[in-house]
Amino acid sequence: MSEGIDPSVLTDDDLLRELADLYDTRLAAMRHAADQAFADHTRRMYRLEAEYVRRRPSREVDPLRLHSGA
Template sequence: MAMGVSPAELTDDDLLRELGHLYETRMDALRHAADQAYGEHTQRMAQLEAEYLRRRPAREIDPQRLREGARAR
């Protein structure tokens, strides 16, 4: 089944909007979607996240999200 526009073809704004929408609907998909629909949701999320990481390999990392930051807390 086709899953929308290829992530590589999305503008940065569209990519972020699509990711935001998927995150907003994730719990509903987990709790109420059929197995196939949940699998497609998961696959699309993985594709969009991979594209985000491809575009931003040097993205800002919050030091608190690292192991050392967690130990300091």
């Protein structure tokens, strides 16, 4: 299976769109995809998320999303 376009070459808008598309299909992939298709979906999601975090190392973090003692 193709792993899609390398996340590092996507524009910010394209990266966010790709992430939104993956999140829209995540539950269906988890519930109904073959094991390999779900693994591919997971790998793509991780690559896109890692690129997002790489681009925004100082992104705003909501204090309500932190675990106690973090």
